[in-house]
Structures are given as structure tokens and as C-alpha cells.
Amino acid sequence: MPPQSGTSLGKTEPCQDTPQLFTWEEIGLRSGKGNSKEERWLVINRKVYDISHFYWRHPGGTRVISHYSGQDATDAFAAFHKDEDLVKKYLSSLQIGELASDQPSCEPTKNEMLVHDFRELHKTVKRTGLLKPSYPFFTFMFLHAFLTDIGSWLLIWYFGKSWMSFLVSVAFFTIAQIQYGFLQHDLGHVSVFQKPKWNRLSHLFVAGVLKGGPPSWWKHMHNQHHAKPNCFRKDPDLNMHPLLFSLGKNLSEELGKKKKKYMPYQHQHKYFIFLAPITFVVFVQLIIIRFALTRKKWLELTLTVIYNIRVCLMYVPLMGFKSFMAYYWLARFLESNWFLWTSQMSHIPMNIDYDKNLDWVSAQLAATCDVDQSLFNDWFTGHLNFQIEHHLFPTMPRHNYWKVAPLVKSLCAKHGVKYQCKSLLTAFADILHTLKESGEHWLDAYLHV
Structure with a gap:
């Protein structure tokens, strides 16, 4: 049978x-x-x-x-x-x-009541439409970046490559590139359009043609960062530890006890200012090409090549190749500084350690902090001054962060979870203060263990 x-x-x-x-x-x-x-x-x-x-x-x-x-x-x-x-x-x-x-x-091991209340908050966010994008807002954000991009070329075309027009054009080009970067960040988080397909296609265009990088590389790196922020060996944003910087009290002490010294970490708060942006510029340019080749992302690699050809055709005939190289790399250096300070001001001063498997809210709050809201801060940071809200709700359109912030603060107050918010200049200064403290923890462990 x-x-x-x-x-x-x-x-x-x-x-x-x-x-x-x-x-x-x-x-x-x-x-x-x-x-x-x-x-x-x-x-x-x-x-x-x-x-x-x-x-x-x-x-x-x-x-x-x-x-x-x-x-x-x-x-x-x-x-x-x-x-x-x-x-x-x-x-x-x-x-x-x-x-x-x-x-x-x-x-x-997790706070079950906090988890329950956050899930109720997430339902409220969806029900009240805070995950729905405003198309006029994102249209404006694209147009202001695009017009700034065109303006950088018009300045050189009309005024020539005098020092004044050169520097103002570099500033325009830098602004356009960083704002394109914020926009591709929105698209990568599927927060610009309701349909994921339109986000993916637009992300391919903005990241590839307007920025010169493969969106799949961004997604590969950035999704890990959001999943496990500030968790060593899980957050790729910490890859600079320990080759260039010693990050976090526990990791720094561990590094010192093992007698590891790749850099003079006690001085890292000094060399961060110039070494971090230079390394980032070189690293990104090399890694995106390597990623596209090894992963066989031929379309994305083609778009990256198209970006570089487009920029060369726009500027080389107007200023010559040598002047264009100075123009391009100066803009990239400024953009790198802008990006690093605005992105790391909410992460480096926070807890950095191995994955402790905290609940979602506690993990995000331990790794992020907010910066005061203002029209300038919102624009300058691409609304990432609301880093807490962005990490808790990564698919939320950035124009709604300020609406959910009071609800998040109430949730944190109810459960005794620390919610940090500071001024922009304080946030910048805290990067250097934290690097100095981490370097001192490393040095103390290195010398006395």
C-alpha cells in the first residue's frame, strides 16, 4: 500500500x-x-x-x-x-x-513592551499616510539640483575660467552633486514614488547618469548600514575601523589590548579633517568600478562611463583638460567633506560596538541622533538632520520626518529610551570630540595592558 x-x-x-x-x-x-x-x-x-x-x-x-x-x-x-x-x-x-x-x-532579551508600542506606531504611520510621497516636493528638489548643475556650466561658458567664475562654478557643481546624492538616497529607499519600479528606474538614472555610480553598490552597502547601524562587522560604514580610525570605546580598547597600531589613533581627531575626505574620494571611485566589474553590472558600468564622458564633453572644451581635472577633483573633495560631516555627525558620536541584537527602536536610537530643524539644516543635510526618524522609518519620504518626530519622542520618553537632538555645529564638534576620546581609550589600553 x-x-x-x-x-x-x-x-x-x-x-x-x-x-x-x-x-x-x-x-x-x-x-x-x-x-x-x-x-x-x-x-x-x-x-x-x-x-x-x-x-x-x-x-x-x-x-x-x-x-x-x-x-x-x-x-x-x-x-x-x-x-x-x-x-x-x-x-x-x-x-x-x-x-x-x-x-x-x-x-x-528585548523590551517586549517597547517593541509592541513601536509596532503600533508603525501602523499609525501607515494609516495616516506618512509613507506617501509628495511629488511636488521631489520635483522641486530635482529641479533645483538640475538648474544648479546647468548653472555651473553656464558660468564657465559665459564668464570664462577666471578665478572667480571657476570657484563659483565649482561651488555650483558641488551643490548639484550633493543634492543629486540626497535624491538618489531617497530613490534608493523607495520613498519618491509609490511604485518600487519607478524608484528603481529613477535611481538608475540619477545615480548613474547624474552622479556616476552604480545604484546596486549603494543598495548593497547602505541597506546593511540601516539593518545594523554602528555594529562592527555588520555595518560597512565602519570599514575604516581599524585601518584608519579607531572607533568606539569598546572597540578602541580591544584594539589597544591586542597591540594593534595601523595609525597613530591618539591623533585621529586631527587627521580626520583631511584624510577622511581624500580617502573617501579615492575609495569610492575605485570601489564602484570594482563592484560593477565583479558583479557584472554592465548597464550600471555603462551609465558610469556615460557620466564621465558627459562631464568631460561639457567642461573640457571650455577650460582645457588640466583645468578641468583641477575643477573636477576640487568639487569631489568638497562634496566628500560635505557628505562625511553631515552623515557622520549622527553616527560617530553614538555607540559603536559589536551587534548586541537590540530591539529595532533601541538599536536605531543607540546609533543615531538628530540635529535641530531649520530650513537651512533641512536643505544642507538632505533632511538627514532627522536621522532617528529616517532610521526608524527608512522608506518614509523625508518631507514627513518632522511630522513623525513628536510621536517618536513620546515613545522614547514613555520607555526611557534616550532621544538625542543637538545643534549643527555641536554635532560637527562631537565628531572630533568622540574621535579624540576613542583615540585616548586606544592609547591607554595600548600602553598599559
């Missing part, structure tokens, strides 16, 4: 309608923690998924989903996916069971 329904080779199996139940301990053990098979399991809304093979095909990148192996990824999943119902169709084939009824919805 053939085996009856629910059996395989005579061995009784659970009915398909009865999900297999797991504990958090089992999920942790089967997800690479002491398991030689290095299986990758994670939990979303109490359902257990095996992503051991899927993570290679994950559209958001292989690493970003792997960083949640053995953990609760519910809030990260909700944060990164606007249309959860669409994505859940693909998740069904990966589900292997559910959490047992006696298991909490998140790991026992």
Missing part, C-alpha cells in the same frame, strides 16, 4: 496544516550559533523562515538579510518593505514553522 497522507516512507510527519513549533533557543542554535551546517533561520511576525539558500537571491543584498540570522527580523522587515503583502507571497515557500505559543514575540 502507498503511504497514507502525512507520512513519508512509513514515518509519520506533521500535517501540513499544523506548523512545526520552535523556541528562540532552537532558532539560535540552528542559525550558525554552534551549528556547523551554518543554517540561517529568522523570525518575522512569529513565523520561522529558513533563508539558508534564499539569502543569495535576496533583492536587498545577501548580507543585509543574513545579519538577522537567528534573530527577530519583524521590524526590519516592516521598515524595508513598503508593500508587505506583496513580499509575503515570496516568503511562504521559505516558512518552516512558527514560534511556540509559550515563546514571546521577540527574543526574551
Whole structure:
């Protein structure tokens, strides 16, 4: 007789309608923690998924989903996916069971009440339309960057390459490039258009043709940063540790105890000012080409080449190749400074350590802080002065950050989670103060252990 329904080779199996139940301990053990098979399991809304093979095909990148192996990824999943119902169709084939009824919805080490209240806040955000973009706003942001870009060329075309027109044109070109950068950041977070397809296509154009970089590289790096901000070996923004900088108290002391000295870290607050932007300019230019070649992103590589040809054709006939090289690299250096100071002012002064598997709210608040709102600060930082709100709701259009900020502050006050907000100049100064303190922690450990 053939085996009856629910059996395989005579061995009784659970009915398909009865999900297999797991504990958090089992999920942790089967997800690479002491398991030689290095299986990758994670939990979303109490359902257990095996992503051991899927993570290679994950559209958001292989690493970003792997960083949640053995953990609760519910809030990260909700944060990164606007249309959860669409994505859940693909998740069904990966589900292997559910959490047992006696298991909490998140790991026992997490603040379950904070997690619950944040999920209610996320529902409120969706219900009140705060995830919906304003097309007039993003049209304005694009046009002001585009017109500034055209203005940089018109200045040289009309006034020639005198020192005054040269420097003003460099300033215009830098402004256009940084504002394009903020716009591609919006598109990469799927926050400009309702349909993901239009965000992807526009991201390809802005990042490739207007900025000269592959959007897939940005997505690969930046999604990891949002998933595990300031977590060493998971946040790629910390790759400069320890080759150039010693970051965070614990990591600096660890580096000192191991007698590692790649740089004179006790002076890093001094050399950060010039070394960081120069390294960033060179690193980005090389890494984007390497990424496109190794990942065979031929379309993105073509668009990057088109960008460089376009810029050369615009400026070389007007000023000559040598003057254009000075023009281009000066603008890139200024842009790099602008980007580094505005992006790192909310991260370097915050907690930097290994992944402690905190709940979503606590993890984002530990790694980010806000800067005071003003028309200038909003424009100058691309609204990333609302870094806390951006990290909690990465798909939210930036023009809505100020609306959700009071709700986030109330949530933090209720649960005793620290919410930091400071002035722009204080935020800049804190970068150097923190680097100095980290360097001192390294030096003390290096000399006395």
C-alpha cells in the first residue's frame, strides 16, 4: 500500500496544516550559533523562515538579510518593505514553522513592551499616510539640483575660467552633486514614488547618469548600514575601523589590548579633517568600478562611463583638460567633506560596538541622533538632520520626518529610551570630540595592558 497522507516512507510527519513549533533557543542554535551546517533561520511576525539558500537571491543584498540570522527580523522587515503583502507571497515557500505559543514575540532579551508600542506606531504611520510621497516636493528638489548643475556650466561658458567664475562654478557643481546624492538616497529607499519600479528606474538614472555610480553598490552597502547601524562587522560604514580610525570605546580598547597600531589613533581627531575626505574620494571611485566589474553590472558600468564622458564633453572644451581635472577633483573633495560631516555627525558620536541584537527602536536610537530643524539644516543635510526618524522609518519620504518626530519622542520618553537632538555645529564638534576620546581609550589600553 502507498503511504497514507502525512507520512513519508512509513514515518509519520506533521500535517501540513499544523506548523512545526520552535523556541528562540532552537532558532539560535540552528542559525550558525554552534551549528556547523551554518543554517540561517529568522523570525518575522512569529513565523520561522529558513533563508539558508534564499539569502543569495535576496533583492536587498545577501548580507543585509543574513545579519538577522537567528534573530527577530519583524521590524526590519516592516521598515524595508513598503508593500508587505506583496513580499509575503515570496516568503511562504521559505516558512518552516512558527514560534511556540509559550515563546514571546521577540527574543526574551528585548523590551517586549517597547517593541509592541513601536509596532503600533508603525501602523499609525501607515494609516495616516506618512509613507506617501509628495511629488511636488521631489520635483522641486530635482529641479533645483538640475538648474544648479546647468548653472555651473553656464558660468564657465559665459564668464570664462577666471578665478572667480571657476570657484563659483565649482561651488555650483558641488551643490548639484550633493543634492543629486540626497535624491538618489531617497530613490534608493523607495520613498519618491509609490511604485518600487519607478524608484528603481529613477535611481538608475540619477545615480548613474547624474552622479556616476552604480545604484546596486549603494543598495548593497547602505541597506546593511540601516539593518545594523554602528555594529562592527555588520555595518560597512565602519570599514575604516581599524585601518584608519579607531572607533568606539569598546572597540578602541580591544584594539589597544591586542597591540594593534595601523595609525597613530591618539591623533585621529586631527587627521580626520583631511584624510577622511581624500580617502573617501579615492575609495569610492575605485570601489564602484570594482563592484560593477565583479558583479557584472554592465548597464550600471555603462551609465558610469556615460557620466564621465558627459562631464568631460561639457567642461573640457571650455577650460582645457588640466583645468578641468583641477575643477573636477576640487568639487569631489568638497562634496566628500560635505557628505562625511553631515552623515557622520549622527553616527560617530553614538555607540559603536559589536551587534548586541537590540530591539529595532533601541538599536536605531543607540546609533543615531538628530540635529535641530531649520530650513537651512533641512536643505544642507538632505533632511538627514532627522536621522532617528529616517532610521526608524527608512522608506518614509523625508518631507514627513518632522511630522513623525513628536510621536517618536513620546515613545522614547514613555520607555526611557534616550532621544538625542543637538545643534549643527555641536554635532560637527562631537565628531572630533568622540574621535579624540576613542583615540585616548586606544592609547591607554595600548600602553598599559
